[in-house]
Amino acid sequence: MSTQPLVCPSCHGPAATGPDANGEYRCDYCGTRFRRAAAPAEPAPVVVKVSPTADGGQRTTALLLGLLVAIVGLSVAGAMFWLGAQQDHESASPSSPRTASASTPSRLSAEPKVVAPRDSVAVQAPAAAEPEPEAPASASFEFHRNQSGYKESYYALGIVENTSPFVIDKPKVTAVLLDADGKELGTKFGFATRGPLGPGDSSPVKILIDDPPAHDSVRFEVAPRKASYVPPQVEGLRVEPGEPRPAKYGDDRWEIDGKVFNDGAEAAKFVAIEIQALDADGKLMAVHSTFADADLVAPGDEARFSTGTFAAAGEVDHFEFSVAGMPGG
Structure with missing residues (x-):
C-alpha cells in the first residue's frame, strides 16, 4: 500500500473519501474525483499546504517570522543610522539653526556623544537715525515809517526779511494797536509785496491802518509760512526807467515812465514792475x-510801463526798480 499522502490534484486538499468500486477517491474539500497515482521509483516532489497546527508548519512559520523580524530590524537600524547622520550633519553645519540641549548617545560608538549648546548672542540692529x-x-x-493817508488813516511802511533756510510764502505782518498801558485796541495787517521769498530775501510791506482808534503805539507781528508752491519766473527781464518827475499836482507825488525788455529765451506774461x-x-518812503x-x-521784445501818480512820505533820495514775469508759453 502506498505511504504517500493522499492529495487532491485540483485543490491539493489533504483529505479524500474512497476508494470506491472503481478505485476513485472523492476530495472532501472541492468534490473532485481522482485516482491514486502509482508510486514512482523516486517520489516526485509535491506542493504541500502547511497546516498552522502541524509541527512542520510551526517551524516554517517561525522561520518566516524570524526573517520578517530581521528585515524589520535592519530597516529600523538603517533609518536610525540615517537620522543620526543627518542630525550630526545639522549640528556641525554653521548654517543649521538647531542646537542640542542634552547629551545624545552615538549610534556608532558605545561612548555617548555630547553636543554642547550653541552660544546665543542677541544682536540688536542699529536704530535708524531719526x-x-x-x-x-x-x-x-x-x-521804517508811517505814510499819511485819507483823513486819520495812514500806511505803516517797513521791510520783511526771510530768515528761514527755505522759501516762504509772502509773509503776513500784523499791526497791533496799543494804548498807553499796552492794552490791545485793534489789529490791521498786510502782506509782503513780493513773494515767495528765498532765504535772506526781503520785500517791502505796506499796511493800511484805516479808521484807527486813538492809540499810543503799534506792535508788529510776523506770521511766516513755508512755501507750498513756488511759481516759475521768466529769466532775462530787465527794466529801464525814465527820469522820475514830480507830479504837477500835490506835494511829494511822483510819476515815472519806462520800458521793460525781455532778454531771455521765453515769453513773459503778467510782467510787474515794483518801485521803491x-x-x-535807505529807509522806505513809498512802494x-x-x-x-x-x-x-x-x-527780444520790449514793452512800456507808466506808474501814474503816487505819493511818498517825504523827500525822496532815490528810487529802486524790480521786474518779474511768469512764463507766457
Whole structure:
C-alpha cells in the first residue's frame, strides 16, 4: 500500500473519501474525483499546504517570522543610522539653526556623544537715525515809517526779511494797536509785496491802518509760512526807467515812465514792475507797483510801463526798480 499522502490534484486538499468500486477517491474539500497515482521509483516532489497546527508548519512559520523580524530590524537600524547622520550633519553645519540641549548617545560608538549648546548672542540692529526736525519758518520785520493817508488813516511802511533756510510764502505782518498801558485796541495787517521769498530775501510791506482808534503805539507781528508752491519766473527781464518827475499836482507825488525788455529765451506774461522810493538812509518812503502795457513780452521784445501818480512820505533820495514775469508759453 502506498505511504504517500493522499492529495487532491485540483485543490491539493489533504483529505479524500474512497476508494470506491472503481478505485476513485472523492476530495472532501472541492468534490473532485481522482485516482491514486502509482508510486514512482523516486517520489516526485509535491506542493504541500502547511497546516498552522502541524509541527512542520510551526517551524516554517517561525522561520518566516524570524526573517520578517530581521528585515524589520535592519530597516529600523538603517533609518536610525540615517537620522543620526543627518542630525550630526545639522549640528556641525554653521548654517543649521538647531542646537542640542542634552547629551545624545552615538549610534556608532558605545561612548555617548555630547553636543554642547550653541552660544546665543542677541544682536540688536542699529536704530535708524531719526531725521532732524526741520526748523520752523521765521522772518523779521523792520518798521521804517508811517505814510499819511485819507483823513486819520495812514500806511505803516517797513521791510520783511526771510530768515528761514527755505522759501516762504509772502509773509503776513500784523499791526497791533496799543494804548498807553499796552492794552490791545485793534489789529490791521498786510502782506509782503513780493513773494515767495528765498532765504535772506526781503520785500517791502505796506499796511493800511484805516479808521484807527486813538492809540499810543503799534506792535508788529510776523506770521511766516513755508512755501507750498513756488511759481516759475521768466529769466532775462530787465527794466529801464525814465527820469522820475514830480507830479504837477500835490506835494511829494511822483510819476515815472519806462520800458521793460525781455532778454531771455521765453515769453513773459503778467510782467510787474515794483518801485521803491527811499530816503538817504535807505529807509522806505513809498512802494508802488504797475504792469507792462503788453499782455505778452516775447523774447527780444520790449514793452512800456507808466506808474501814474503816487505819493511818498517825504523827500525822496532815490528810487529802486524790480521786474518779474511768469512764463507766457
